[in-house]
Amino acid sequence: QVQLVESGGGLVQAGNSLRLSCAASGRTFSNYAMGWFRQAPGKERDFTAAISRIGDSTYYSDSVKGRFTISRDNAKNTLYLQMNSLKPEDTAVYYCAARPTFVSRMRKDYNYWGQGTQVTVSS
Numbered sequence: 001q002v003q004l005v006e007s008g009g010g011l012v013q014a015g016n017s018l019r020l021s022c023a024a025s026g027r028t029f030s031n032y033a034m035g036w037f038r039q040a041p042g043k044e045r046d047f048t049a050a051i052s053r054i055g056d057s058t059y060y061s062d063s064v065k066g067r068f069t070i071s072r073d074n075a076k077n078t079l080y081l082q083m084n085s086l087k088p089e090d091t092a093v094y095y096c097a098a099r100p101t102f103v104s105r106m107r108k109d110y111n112y113w114g115q116g117t118q119v120t121v122s123s
Contacts, residue, residue: 002025002026002027002032002111003112004022004024004098005115006020006094006117007023008117009094013123014087014122014123017083020036020119021079021080022034022036022096023077024098029077031100032098032099033052033098033100033103035051035103035104036079036081037095038092039095039116040089043092047106048060048068049068049081050105051072051103052102052103055071057103064083067084068084069082081094083119091119092118092119093116093119095114095116096113096114097110098111099111
């Protein structure tokens with residue numbers, strides 16, 4: 001089992017930045033590819049970003065590419081999402097997720113999920 005706890009969400013004005021964190025425990029963090037997904041009210045939970053086990057490969061949705069950066073610190077068992085130039089359409093609950101072996105963009109491929117952290121961007 002892997003336990004994931006997100007933090008860092010909040011209310012921010014458009015154009016500003018936030019950094020989300022996801023603390024992992026329970027198993028060897030570096031054995032897991034990690035992803036961030038987000039869910040806006042009334043919508044599906046969508047892929048946002050993903051990173052390989054050692055952080056050498058990253059992937060982004062088109063809507064956040066160039067504004068968001070995913071990273072990880074395997075020594076601290078922590079995943080990050082740096083979000084810059086935030087827009088009102090980035091408002092959502094953000095979830096981190098883990099899967100063993102290879103990175104994926106597909107929600108169904110992830111075995112473990114955090115409880116989510118709310119990000120609200122005002123215009």
